[in-house]
Amino acid sequence: MTSTESALPPPSGAPYAPSSDALLSVRGLVKEFPQRGGLPGRPLPPVQAVSGIDFDVPAGKTHGLVGESGCGKSTVARTVLRLEKPTAGAAMFEGADLFGMDRTALRDARRNIQIVFQDPFASLNPRMTVQTIIEEPLVIHGVSSGDEREARVADLLRRVGLSPEHANRYPHQFSGGQRQRVGIARALALEPRLIIADEPVSALDVSIQAQVVNLLRDIQDESGVGYLFIAHDLAIVRNISDLVSVMYLGKIVETGTRDEIFDHASHPYTKALLSAVPEPNPVTERVRQRIVLEGDVPSPADPPSGCRFRTRCWKAQEQCIHEVPALIDRGAGHPVACHFPE
């Protein structure tokens, strides 16, 4: 298993050189949630949401984290932001240990790490105007005063493709895509160096998704912000990411550059995921060899022994039951956690 000490260096075979130059470097992150409902003396086993993962977000780049619902990808985001307390592991942001910070240090760190949420209807306070929402980070961190703030908000609104006259309106007066732009404007207000985008487009209509993804890319080009981009949609992740990690049941099963993952996937789960994404092209779709996985993702409260994917894997052998595959390069050119990679 991965080391749980807070110190680097990373476990052997980590995807790319660790990390002192990375914007965000996460090592051995574990998050377990205790389960209610046990009897005294016989508590239920904890839910293993994240079970020891390592990844880096280089400055100005995008690391895409993909997986199906319940794989723990959103927990990663929340834990890195310290919205949840990590069970074990370390997260270094520009060389500073996020998990070891006291309140003041954390507050300062939060200026540089922002989040964009999935649900554009829930992520904006319905009782606040867009002005108040976007200037809140400035107020909290005492960055600028009165008139300055108004100009700053107008500027941010323009930057995300809204008009400054939208500032005195309330969130429910906007469409989903516009709300998501407001959320992005709020995240940009303090000019952070890292934005964690937790499924930022999955609640939006297809035609709107593209707008928001393009906006995020433009912002990165302009400002050099790094993204941790969390999504379940591989096609979106391909579109925006430089690095990609695939998660299954709390673990990263494969990681590498975008081209390595999408062109040379070698973990059976990654292959199945890729195969399941439909293309809007009937001619190729009808003849495509498709891997359809059987069954559902097992419960993270009671994950399978050995390789967690073995219960749905067509390649599973005796070894997979007993031995946890390490995330190392077995000749695929990038790290894969599989005893029998392709």
Added chain:
Amino acid sequence: MTDTTVAFEPSIRNGETLLEVDDLTVVFDTEDGVVQAVSDMTWSLAAGETLAILGESGSGKSVSVQTLMGLIPKPPGRVVKGSIRYRGEELVDASAAKLRQIRGSEIAMIFQDPLSALNPVYRVGWQIAEMFRIHRGASRSDANRRAVELMERVGIPNAAARARQYPHEFSGGMRQRAMIAMALALDPKVLIADEPTTALDVTVQAQIMELLQEIQRDTGMGLVLITHDLGVVASVADRVVVMYAGRTVETGPADPFYAAPAHPYAQGLMNSVPRLLGERFRLESIPGSPPSAINMPNGCAFHPRCPHAVDRCHQERPAFVELTDRPGGAACHRTGEF
């Protein structure tokens, strides 16, 4: 653990025409006035055929099929124009008893969110068995036996035990299978699936689409798939209907449609789908957002977002016309110009 090849199926089969929706217009009376949810909608479905109704949220795609199932609440809903015929029989003004007889046994329906679509306080098997007990007057034990058989058929493992569980004990994919089992109970001629995979994970999505296709192959029923996801239905649809703001903007056989959509909205939609294949990394997008039903633009509803809009589009609503270069039709003043 399967490598399944989806066999190539010859497209449109010339089966009996089952459903004909003709010039259907549905409105809702709201406090802000009368809202047109579906306007002048026309399509038909033959046995063994798969029709995909494509559109984004609020485009009216669900309202149209809920109307034909008699599931929209009246009031505030109203059919102001048009007809819906099932095997020649008019459904718009059909009696409640007649509709009931058709619902479930002739036309079945599955929904987007299988958790809320199943009654939380009854066992899954009971809810499937209810079909046999009510429509066929089957005995309790007989109905239960057949429910378990159905659950096996839709690939629910350990069906006898699963039948005695409640919906919340099922995973998302299993719930949708249970819904499908319920829909199949009386061998309907038509199955309407309203966003059947939207709430599911991508690997489960593939399972469900495969199951639907397999069932259609076995039973030869007509399938109406309502979705916002162009990719999901690409391999299964025989024909498509694209809706925007309550109106049909394009129809046609699937293959030529996917190869070259004719309507600017359909083109935009196709271009904004992120893809796994190909070199194109920058997504194209449709600017703006869909209009609200209470504040519909004049002329062509799509003109504020359309890259090709001309003056005429602001004033005059385009008629739906047959395409000249391939089968199908589109509602655009500039059809064929680009």
Added chain:
Amino acid sequence: MTDAFDPSSRPGIALAASSAEDVGDPRTFWGDAWRILRRKWLFWVSLTLIVIFVTMAVFPQLYVWPSPSPDDPSGLHCKLTDTRLGPSFSEHWYGTDVQGCDYYAQVTYGARVSLTVALFATLITVGLGILLGGLAGYYGGFLDSIISRTADGFFALPYLVGAIIVLSALTTSDGRQTWHVTVAIGSLGWPAVVRLYRSTVLQVKQLEYVQAARALGASDFRILTRHILPNAVAPTLVYATISMGAVISVEATLSYLGIGLPIDSISWGIMLQEASNKIERSGHLLWFPTGYLIAASLAFVLMGEQLREAFDPRFR
């Protein structure tokens, strides 16, 4: 058969979502509530009643002439010879009581005590409830256990039994005073508000905008007051309004049981207690305070109901 029990299924179409480019006026939550309220006639009925009773409590001289004067310090025009007269249009609209005091004036003056007790008891209840419920819901854990279990404990004892015991404990040798009743009622009502507010806080706390504020580094105080309170307070306000009506009733009940307000105070409860054994011959002594009591209580309950519908997004 009718579909009437299913009138508001979502029509599956975006009705409210305003469209992209139109720049409308800012529409606030309270503004929307007001738009809904002003269309309801029951709202206007309850508002009118509330205005009447509040002015009656604050400026009784608007309703009773002549006002108290050195000759008649109570302002009740008591004449012992006029004992228990029936209502008449000419002199005593609502008749007189045992002491021959004008009953209309008494019933009018009664509004002040009833409404004061109701207002302050409700303020205590809601204040304590929001404070404790907010802390319990936001921080959770041990603090939540302590507060919630204590609240459960208060529920375990019937309200009236509790009120009687607390009032007995508060009563000192100086006799009972109005604030005793206020405190007794207020100190027993908070657990219901704790439950209500705590559960709304638990819901709101999970919402992404609260998480967003936390991620921005907002202090707990800022989150509780700027993000949670405005979004969680509506159900509690509804409850508070309804509770105003209920407290008017409770105060009268306690007075009727003889453990409420001091017997020399002018309140509807006290009047009813005095009237309760004279109903057969002097019905007016019962009916008039009863009518006022019900009307005042109803006004607030009704207002609460209207507010509930205006605040609840499901009714929009």
Added chain:
Amino acid sequence: MFRYFIRRVIQLIPVFFITTALIFIVIRLIPGDPIQAQFGERRVPENLRAAYEARYHFNEPLWKQYFLYMGDVLTFDLGESVASQRPINDLFREALPRSATLAGMAIALQAVIAIPLGIAMARTKDRFFDNMSLVVTLVALAIPVFVLGLVAQTTIGLQLGWLPISYDQSLKSFVLPAVVLAVTSTAVTARLMRTTLLEVGREDYLRTARAKGLSESRTFRVHALRNALIPVVTVLAIDLGALLGGAIVTEQIFNIPGIGFQITRAIQNRDNTIITGISVFLVMAYLIVNLVVDMLYAWLDPRIRYD
């Protein structure tokens, strides 16, 4: 289900001790000397005072009294009256059946009227019947019980002479108080029935039921009503539990020597042991009823069991 049960029981234990301790403290704060109260204006002889103190532990520190008392309570001994030296358990044997009869009748009335009324209101939502019923239920909510009791006594009891106006050991004498008692809670329950039915009416599974081709009546009875009744049944059970502890005002007005009547009298007489005994009983009754209600809820709604 068993695990759920155990968890609920464990949660109840601290509530029991917090509440009883609170009661204990507050009752000791009631001014006046319970021993003196037994002698009226007369001086209490020293030897008798000592005997009282020894018997009721009045001279011990409060916390010790509490633990001694709790020891007795856990063996189902609620102590005895200071005034009459009668065991409080005996008092319960007499008073509880009366309160229970009243409660049972009131709840039966409440269920029989409120459920159909609520259904009718939901089905005529926003139409005349619904609006009128809403106003009537609100008025019913606004009337204090004692006013209702007095009015019922004068009109139905005295003027019309249909029913006895005070307790005479006959079942008939429970009818009027039960009606009075049921009015408020019937209003509450009918409104709840209406609301939950309207909420359930929006659920997707009703659309499924219709799509299955079920008749409106079956959709309503089997799929909507069953779900909507869950909270209503729960409320009925809670009300029953609350009423078992006696209806203070109603029992007072109609002179029914039930539990509510006894506690009022005990408070007047400063009979602290009875006040404590009844209060502790009320707490236990409340907690047990709550446990039963939780189990009932879990049984009616399978989702709860696995919480």
